[in-house]
Structure formats: structure tokens, C-alpha cells
Amino acid sequence: MHGQHHKLADNAYQLKVLDTHEVLTKDLEKFDDKLEQIGLFPLKPTSIEIFQVNVGYMCNQTCAHCHVDAGPDRQEIMTKETMQQCLDVLAGADIPLVDITGGAPEMNPHFRWFVEEISKMGRKVMVRCNLTIILANKKYHDLPEFFARHHVEVVSSLPFYNKSRTDAQRGDGVFEDSIKALQMLNDVGYGKAGSDLILNLVYNPSGAFLPGSQVSLETQFKRELKRSYDIDFNSLFCITNMPISRFLDYLIESGHYESYMEKLITAFNPAAAQNVMCRNTISIGWDGYLYDCDFNQMLGLKVNSGAPDHITAWSTTALNNRNIVLNQHCYGCTAGAGSSCGGAVA
Amino acid sequence: MERNTYYDPKDLAKFGNISDWDSELGKSFFEYYGKVFAEGALTEREKSLIALAVSHAVQCPYCIHAYTEDTMAKGCSEEQMMEAIHVAAAIRGGASLVHGTQMMHRFKELNM
Numbered sequence: 077m078h079g080q081h082h083k084l085a086d087n088a089y090q091l092k093v094l095d096t097h098e099v100l101t102k103d104l105e106k107f108d109d110k111l112e113q114i115g116l117f118p119l120k121p122t123s124i125e126i127f128q129v130n131v132g133y134m135c136n137q138t139c140a141h142c143h144v145d146a147g148p149d150r151q152e153i154m155t156k157e158t159m160q161q162c163l164d165v166l167a168g169a170d171i172p173l174v175d176i177t178g179g180a181p182e183m184n185p186h187f188r189w190f191v192e193e194i195s196k197m198g199r200k201v202m203v204r205c206n207l208t209i210i211l212a213n214k215k216y217h218d219l220p221e222f223f224a225r226h227h228v229e230v231v232s233s234l235p236f237y238n239k240s241r242t243d244a245q246r247g248d249g250v251f252e253d254s255i256k257a258l259q260m261l262n263d264v265g266y267g268k269a270g271s272d273l274i275l276n277l278v279y280n281p282s283g284a285f286l287p288g289s290q291v292s293l294e295t296q297f298k299r300e301l302k303r304s305y306d307i308d309f310n311s312l313f314c315i316t317n318m319p320i321s322r323f324l325d326y327l328i329e330s331g332h333y334e335s336y337m338e339k340l341i342t343a344f345n346p347a348a349a350q351n352v353m354c355r356n357t358i359s360i361g362w363d364g365y366l367y368d369c370d371f372n373q374m375l376g377l378k379v380n381s382g383a384p385d386h387i388t389a390w391s392t393t394a395l396n397n398r399n400i401v402l403n404q405h406c407y408g409c410t411a412g413a414g415s416s417c418g419g420a421v422a
Numbered sequence: 423m424e425r426n427t428y429y430d431p432k433d434l435a436k437f438g439n440i441s442d443w444d445s446e447l448g449k450s451f452f453e454y455y456g457k458v459f460a461e462g463a464l465t466e467r468e469k470s471l472i473a474l475a476v477s478h479a480v481q482c483p484y485c486i487h488a489y490t491e492d493t494m495a496k497g498c499s500e501e502q503m504m505e506a507i508h509v510a511a512a513i514r515g516g517a518s519l520v521h522g523t524q525m526m527h528r529f530k531e532l533n534m
Binding site: 285297 | 465466467491492494495496497499500501
């Protein structure tokens with residue numbers, strides 16, 4: 077969408093679509109009001125436990141649902157200088173987990189250095205690996221060994237345990253390459269019984285419906301992947317598709333937008349709202365700006381309410397006291413069992 | 423407003439309205455319905471696949487709409503969903519064919 081100058085690539089237009097009758101035919105209950113009814117407004121952080129760094133929007137895939145609008149044409153890449161600023165913050169802050177995402181984060185030329193430096197600090201590193209990057213070029217073939225050396229927790233998207241639904245969402249040939257990459261990760265010990273190398277998969281629905289039970293889906297994924305491909309993994313995270321970016325475009329074009337929003341709102345779960353990830357996460361953009369989550373980052377909604385909005389002005393105290401920036405897309409994290417970068421929350 | 427079709431997809435969302443004219447029976451039905459589909463000796467996923475098959479056997483458009491989405495959400499593959507429908511079709515077809523034995527008995531009764 078970015079490369080095509082699609083109107084939804086404009087954040088202001090996306091927010092207008094989410095907030096007004098630009099596409100919707102009726103008023104939908106405001107997310108702020110929904111939180112007010114359960115005493116959660118303004119939404120405040122609990123503490124910062126996850127330091128999620130988006131090191132760039134460049135990706136070897138162009139997934140149909142991608143909230144980042146990532147792809148090979150994206151030029152936004154975190155510099156080594158900004159990575160160093162992240163490391164400086166981590167050195168002075170007691171944050172146990174660094175979650176590295178993209179795009180395909182491995183395409184950032186400083187990715188390995190960044191992982192090594194975080195690892196030296198004794199922090200846990202999680203990398204959101206799209207799997208196919210491992211096979212995309214010879215220079216990435218050793219990623220499983222690199223991840224293993226630094227005890228990186230690998231989190232990888234696999235929207236379904238078959239080719240048709242995976243390729244429909246992630247592109248032709250992605251399922252087969254993903255299977256090969258999972259087998260390579262298994263070969264170095266990832267996801268295997270008795271190993272401390274963690275391999276988690278991410279499921280998100282391949283269309284305009286909400287995910288079912290995470291426990292049940294995990295059981296099916298484990299059975300089907302083991303039976304058909306001898307693949308092992310640790311946990312399955314179920315993530316609801318957010319009504320932003322490419323998925324929003326799909327919803328509008330397919331005529332599902334209003335009904336999808338109604339599904340999210342009807343399924344609002346106060347217990348999930350209590351545990352939304354923005355309460356314990358801070359998201360850092362490729363250019364060092366700070367956001368409440370990766371979705372707000374893509375909508376250009378920086379942290380506000382007096383908290384610093386750039387890594388160079390980091391203040392743990394101010395960030396812990398901020399009001400989290402909310403909008404209608406937040407219903408995506410509070411529907412049913414809830415949704416976060418770590419799966420269901422309720 | 424005049425309706426030009428017996429089935430309107432929007433009516434599915436109004437299913438709960440059946441309680442408007444008999445709240446006691448409506449409430450009882452929906453409580454029962456909820457309990458039937460809860461995890462039990464069968465999983466919710468297995469029950470959803472049964473519901474999808476039965477939806478086709480009783481040819482209810484609302485049920486097919488609802489349980490296609492429900493089985494997808496519960497992680498059923500296209501192959502599993504189609505196999506469930508073939509189970510319904512086999513039972514329906516078998517139910518017709520097994521009556522062929524009655525026809526054969528009657529034929530033999532009447533035939534010299």
C-alpha cells in the first residue's frame with residue numbers, strides 16, 4: 077500500500093476510517109467508553125516488562141494481512157546509532173525481555189550485532205522470524221545456529237497447518253518454505269522436548285473471523301505438524317487480526333469491515349482488557365520514536381500524556397505514568413480470550 | 423416493510439429475538455444450547471464439526487453460515503469440513519437407499 081500510494085497508507089485516513097462514517101454506516105461504541113464502563117479509563121501501564129524494537133519495515137514477504145505494510149520495497153531501517161540508544165536505555169532500565177520485530181528483522185544489516193549486544197547484557201531476546209527468511213538467501217541459512225548460540229526465543233507466524241490457508245495469507249510457496257525452516261530450527265534443537273531453545277508459533281485467522289481457543293488450536297497444530305512433517309514446537313500464540321493497514325483494506329474491499337468491527341465489539345472481554353499488552357510493553361520504532369504497541373506505531377500514534385516520545389529522552393518513571401493512547405482498533409486486543417504479541421491474555 | 427426473500431442473512435443476528443414472544447422458553451433454549459456446545463466428553467471443535475454436518479443435513483442456511491465460520495475459527499481445515507459434510511450426505515443418501523430393502527420386499531410380495 078505504501079509503494080502504491082494507497083489512501084490507507086495515510087495514517088490520518090486510516091484513523092478517519094476507524095473513527096467516522098467514512099466507511100462505516102453506523103456509530104460503533106467507542107473503545108474509550110467501553111473501558112470507562114469497567115473502570116479502566118484512562119488506561120495506565122502496570123510496568124515495562126517488554127522492550128519491543130521494530131528494526132525496520134523491510135521484509136522478503138508481502139503478507140495480505142500485514143499490519144506493518146512490510147515488504148521488499150520498504151526502506152525504513154533502524155540505524156546502528158538508534159540501536160545503540162536502545163542498548164543505552166536497556167543498560168539503565170530493569171526490563172527483562174527484548175522483543176525484536178520488523179518487517180523481517182534479520183534483513184537489518186546490524187541485526188546480529190544488536191542481538192549479540194543484548195545477549196551480553198543478560199537480557200532475554202525474542203525474535204519474530206517469518207521463517208522463509210532463513211531460506212531466502214545463503215547468508216541467512218545459518219540463522220538457526222545463530223539464534224541457538226544466543227538462546228534467542230524464536231516466534232514465527234504460521235497461520236495454518238496447511239498450504240492453502242497459509243499461502244492465501246502469506247504468499248505462494250510460503251507454507252513449503254516455512255515447513256523447511258521449521259525443520260531446520262528443530263534440527264538445532266528448537267522446540268524439541270528437553271531442549272531449552274524455545275520455538276513458538278503464531279496463528280492468526282486467515283480471514284474475517286476471530287481465533288478459536290488457543291489451547292485447542294495448539295493441540296491441532298501440534299498433531300498435524302508432527303504427523304505430516306515431524307515438526308515440534310513449544311506453544312501456539314493466537315493473535316486476532318487488527319483492523320488496520322492491509323487487513324483493514326481487505327475488510328473494506330471484501331465488505332466485511334462493519335461486521336468484523338461488530339464481532340470485535342460484541343466479543344469485548346473485560347478480563348482481556350485488564351491484561352492488554354500495552355500495559356507492560358513499550359514499542360520502539362525504526363526511527364527511535366516510542367509507542368504503546370506495534371499497532372499504534374503503524375498508525376503513527378506516539379506515546380503522549382507528558383511521557384517522552386523518543387528513545388533519546390527515555391524516562392521509565394514518566395512512561396510508567398503515561399496514559400495509553402487508544403482508538404477503535406484496540407477492540408482487536410480485547411475480543412474473546414484477548415490478543416497480544418504473546419497470544420491470548422484471558 | 424415488504425420482504426422479498428424467506429431467508430435474509432441479517433436475520434441470523436436476530437436469533438435471540440425469538441425470546442421476545444416467549445421469554446421463558448427462549449431463555450431455556452439458549453441456556454440449553456450453550457451447555458450443549460460447551461466442552462464435555464466431546465471437544466468444542468468436534469461439536470462444531472457435528473453441527474456443520476447437521477446444518478447441511480437439515481439444510482439450514484443460517485446454521486451453515488454460522489458453523490462454517492465456527493469450524494474455521496476452531497481450526498478445522500477445508501478437508502475436515504468437507505469430510506463432515508460427506509458424512510451428512512452419506513447418512514442422507516443411505517437413509518434413502520436403505521429403504522430400497524422395503525421396496526424390494528414389497529416387490530417380491532407382489533411379483534409372481
